[in-house]
Amino acid sequence: MSERFIASDFDVVVIGAGPAGLAAAISAKENGAGSVLVIDRESEAGGILQQCVHNGFGLDTFKEDLPGPSYAQRYIDRAAAAGVAFLFNTMVTAVSRDRRVLTSNDRDGVREYRGKAIVFAMGCRERSRAQIRVPGTRPAGVYTAGTAQRWVNIDGFLPGRRFVILGSGDIGMIMARRLTLEGAKVECVVEINSYLSGLSRNLVQCLQDYDIPLLLRHTVTKIIGNKRVEAVEISAVDERWKPVAGSERAVPCDTLLLSVGLIPENELTRRVGIEMDPLIGGPVVDNRYATNLPGFFGAGNVVQVYDLVDSVSSAAEIAGRSAARYAAGTFAADCGSMPVHPGKNVRQVVPQRICPASLAEDPIALQLRVAKPLEGPVEFRVIGGDRILVRKRFPYARPGEMATVMIPKAAGSAFRETDEVRIDAVPLAEGIE
Amino acid sequence: MKRNMICVTCPRGCRLQVVKDGHGKLTVSGNFCARGVKYAQIELSDPRRMIASTVRVRNGIHAVVPVATDQPIPKALILDAMALLKRVVVDAPVRMGDVILPDVLASGVNIVASRDLAGRDAAWSP
Numbered sequence: 001m002s003e004r005f006i007a008s009d010f011d012v013v014v015i016g017a018g019p020a021g022l023a024a025a026i027s028a029k030e031n032g033a034g035s036v037l038v039i040d041r042e043s044e045a046g047g048i049l050q051q052c053v054h055n056g057f058g059l060d061t062f063k064e065d066l067p068g069p070s071y072a073q074r075y076i077d078r079a080a081a082a083g084v085a086f087l088f089n090t091m092v093t094a095v096s097r098d099r100r101v102l103t104s105n106d107r108d109g110v111r112e113y114r115g116k117a118i119v120f121a122m123g124c125r126e127r128s129r130a131q132i133r134v135p136g137t138r139p140a141g142v143y144t145a146g147t148a149q150r151w152v153n154i155d156g157f158l159p160g161r162r163f164v165i166l167g168s169g170d171i172g173m174i175m176a177r178r179l180t181l182e183g184a185k186v187e188c189v190v191e192i193n194s195y196l197s198g199l200s201r202n203l204v205q206c207l208q209d210y211d212i213p214l215l216l217r218h219t220v221t222k223i224i225g226n227k228r229v230e231a232v233e234i235s236a237v238d239e240r241w242k243p244v245a246g247s248e249r250a251v252p253c254d255t256l257l258l259s260v261g262l263i264p265e266n267e268l269t270r271r272v273g274i275e276m277d278p279l280i281g282g283p284v285v286d287n288r289y290a291t292n293l294p295g296f297f298g299a300g301n302v303v304q305v306y307d308l309v310d311s312v313s314s315a316a317e318i319a320g321r322s323a324a325r326y327a328a329g330t331f332a333a334d335c336g337s338m339p340v341h342p343g344k345n346v347r348q349v350v351p352q353r354i355c356p357a358s359l360a361e362d363p364i365a366l367q368l369r370v371a372k373p374l375e376g377p378v379e380f381r382v383i384g385g386d387r388i389l390v391r392k393r394f395p396y397a398r399p400g401e402m403a404t405v406m407i408p409k410a411a412g413s414a415f416r417e418t419d420e421v422r423i424d425a426v427p428l429a430e431g432i433e
Numbered sequence: 434m435k436r437n438m439i440c441v442t443c444p445r446g447c448r449l450q451v452v453k454d455g456h457g458k459l460t461v462s463g464n465f466c467a468r469g470v471k472y473a474q475i476e477l478s479d480p481r482r483m484i485a486s487t488v489r490v491r492n493g494i495h496a497v498v499p500v501a502t503d504q505p506i507p508k509a510l511i512l513d514a515m516a517l518l519k520r521v522v523v524d525a526p527v528r529m530g531d532v533i534l535p536d537v538l539a540s541g542v543n544i545v546a547s548r549d550l551a552g553r554d555a556a557w558s559p
Contacts, residue, residue, distance in 0.1 A: 043494070046548075053499035053547060055483040059443050067485050067501045069548035073529050153487055156496030181486060181515050200446035204439045205482055209508065308444060 006087060006113075010037040011327035012320070013101050013115030015092050015268065018047020019309050020300020020316040021121035022075040027320030028119070029082040033327055037113060038079070039087045039103060045079070046072030047123060048146070049309065051153045054174050056201075060310035071309060087113075095272050099295050116327035117295045119319055120269055120283070124262040124301040126171075132260050134166075136223030139230075145171040145259040149178070158184055160255030164232050165189045166220050170198035172259025177206035187251050188213040190220060190234055192241055195373070197261075197400060199307075221248055223256060232256050262305045269302065279348055280304050286337045286353040287364045289319035290326075294333055297323050304350045304367070307402050311367070332357070338415075340366065343383065343422035347371040347399065354407070356415035364407040370397040370425050377428040380405045384418030397425055438476060442468045449473055481505030485547070486518050488533055492553050493525035499547040500533050506542045513538055525552040 011033040014021045017040035025036045044050070049057070052068030059065060062074070079086075090105040101113045126144040134142075141160060149171060151159050161184055165172045168191035176186045189207060194217050196203055207214055215234065221243050222233035236247035264282040275284045275292040282303040283291045289298050299316035306312045325331040335355035342349050349368040358364060366382070374397045382390040382405065392405045405423065407415075415421070434453040439446050445465060451473045452460045459477070461470045475481060483505050487497035506514060514537050521533060527550040534544040 050499075050548070053485045053487060053501070055485055055501060056444065065483065067499060067547040069499045070501075070529060073548045153499060154495050154497070156487060156489065178486075181484075181511070199444050200439050200448075201441040201444060205441045209482065 006037065006085060007035070008112065009114045010035045010085075011115070012036045012117050012119060012323045013099075013113055014038040014119040014121055014299075014320075014323075015095070015101070016040060016047065016121035016123055016300075016302075017042070017045035017086060017088070018121060018123050018300065019049055019072065019075065019312050020123065020302070020319075021045075021047070021119070022072070022079050023313040023316035024119045024121055024297075024299040024320035024323065025084045026075065026078050026082050027317040028117075028324040028327075029084060031321040031324035033324040035085070036083075037085045037087060037115070039090050039092055039101070039113070041089065041091050043088050045076050045086060045088075051146070051150045052174075053153045054178070057309050060308065061313055068309075075313070092268060095268050097272060097293065115295075117297065117323035119297045119299050119316075119323050120266075120291075120302045121299040121316065121319075122265040122268065122302050124264045124305050127258070127261040127263060129258060132258070134220055134223055136233075137225055139223065139225035139228050141225065141229030141255045142223060143255065143257055145169070145175045145257045148255075148257050149175055152178060152182065158182055160184065160229075160253075162187065162253045163255045163257055164220070164234070164251055164253045165257045165259060167191065167259035167261070168193075168197045168203075168214060168216075169259035169261065170202055172257060173198050173202040173206040175257060175259070176212050177210060180210045180212065186210075186212050187253055188215050188234075190215045190218045192217070192219040192237055194239075198259075199400075219243070220256065224250065229254055229256055262301070264302050264305060266302055269296075269298070272296070277348075277350075277352055280350070282350075284352045285350065286335070286355055287318075287351045287358055288322040288331075288335075288355065289315065289351070290322055290331075295326050297326075304348070306367075307400070311402070315367075338418070339420045340382075341420065341422040342368070343424040345370050345372065345374060345397075345425035345427075346380075346423055349423055354415075354421070356412055359407065359409050359412035359415065361409075363409050366405045366407065366423060367402050368405065368423060368425075369399050369402055371399065373398045374425060374427050379426050379428055381424045381426060382407065382421055383424060384415065384421040387414070387418075389414045389418075389421065393428070436477075438473065440464060440469045440472045441482075442472050451477070453477070480508045482508055482511065484511055484514065486515060488518055489522040490527065490550060491522055491524045493527070493550045494553055495550060498523065498525075498527050498550045500544050501547050502537075503543045503545050506537065506540055510538050510540055514544070518544065525550055 049068035049072035057071040235243040299319035300312040337353040485501040
């Protein structure tokens with residue numbers, strides 16, 4: 001497809017061909033967009049799913065347990081059938097407020113495309129050594145877990161023989177298993193918190209199945225080695241993450257992998273002047289995934305880092321539909337939106353604004369994370385003025401697991417009587433009102 | 434017999450309490466859905482896992498193609514199955530679902546390609 005001449009003007013231009021971009025592009029087409037272009041810096045579609053060879057994808061979307069590349073393949077096939085155009089090996093260098101997209105690649109040089117609507121679907125990035133400030137020397141052999149995952153699962157080589165993994169994020173645990181199956185030795189996974197940061201199923205099937213030790217409340221306090229990592233120093237930490245003197249020990253290894261969190265990738269979003277949520281690092285969006293800049297929409301991990309690709313796909317479908325409507329001139333720019341504030345025990349909520357008028361068409365999903373683990377029964381309450389508009393109960397709520405609270409269509413009239421809402425997470429042991 | 438385990442069937446990761454009485458009857462609690470009961474039964478009698486890996490490709494757009502079991506494989510066979518996969522080389526193009534290793538170690542489980550992988554010379558189209 002990249003050999004064919006591509007027009008310059010499109011109804012919808014999607015930046016990023018990962019799961020969010022694919023779902024948004026297909027949805028835009030299905031909702032009437034005549035022409036949709038997806039631009040990606042990689043040589044093919046699918047994004048990070050192509051290197052996530054493990055299973056566990058698609059249980060919500062397809063009711064099947066799929067490897068990442070198979071989940072991607074289904075969307076790639078659908079996008080092809082829908083007539084979505086792709087431009088690969090191409091970097092988007094800037095986007096203007098009048099929706100011109102500046103690109104660069106080695107075939108066309110610098111070239112501009114125009115979209116009636118733009119969808120940001122750039123995904124997220126891994127936090128790196130510079131962002132967590134690990135002391136020590138700067139030898140080769142310190143990589144993010146996702147980089148190592150790409151080398152093993154796409155490029156087909158092992159970046160070391162003897163590994164220590166810092167951070168118990170899912171990618172780190174999944175790589176611990178993957179490297180072990182490929183014959184490498186994983187000495188341990190080191191987690192600074194007293195709890196796992198990834199899913200507990202991965203503790204079982206990635207670490208315990210292969211007798212890989214998990215060291216909670218420990219961290220890497222020094223990287224040792226001249227040209228190549230020779231060892232890392234591991235120390236216990238106190239509840240404030242301060243290393244405990246005398247607890248340090250050197251663990252010989254040749255590679256340190258970092259699995260210490262993901263950050264939404266929003267350089268383009270910021271530079272075009274879109275309002276950002278400083279805590280989440282993504283654009284402020286309403287329930288239609290519209291940003292504050294007309295014609296610009298956010299899909300997937302650029303908006304917030306999701307736990308599951310299935311959730312990315314369903315959010316991106318809404319963004320794609322909104323973009324198609326904007327391109328067709330049928331998108332209500334001023335929908336009378338109101339802010340949704342994170343309240344008691346709630347760290348973040350997406351969307352940050354809701355348009356009650358949308359409830360005439362669809363329920364609204366509020367996706368939120370609590371600020372601390374609430375292990376007993378919890379009631380989420382959407383509160384406007386002094387009235388509880390929606391309640392939803394969960395047996396527990398944990399920061400690592402996103403909770404979804406649906407605002408039903410029937411709640412529309414109640415929302416018309418308020419200017420803003422907040423959402424609280426109330427442990428039920430504190431009494432039911 | 435009493436055992437705590439974490440169900441790995443889906444990302445929820447239910448914490449299961451499993452009790453086996455004198456007649457071998459299992460009582461499972463802590464599960465959100467029926468799959469938790471099934472997981473506990475199989476985990477105690479014949480533990481299995483889905484396994485994903487890669488195999489070498491000749492003339493493909495990438496060096497390797499991702500593969501996975503088409504159903505959970507007995508845990509005891511995992512390392513032997515990996516050793517078999519290491520020796521496999523396939524030719525591009527590969528189609529998703531192509532059987533890379535049939536009936537691995539007579540387990541009844543096939544290892545299949547997880548995606549399409551075009552040849553190096555073919556123009557890739559989505």
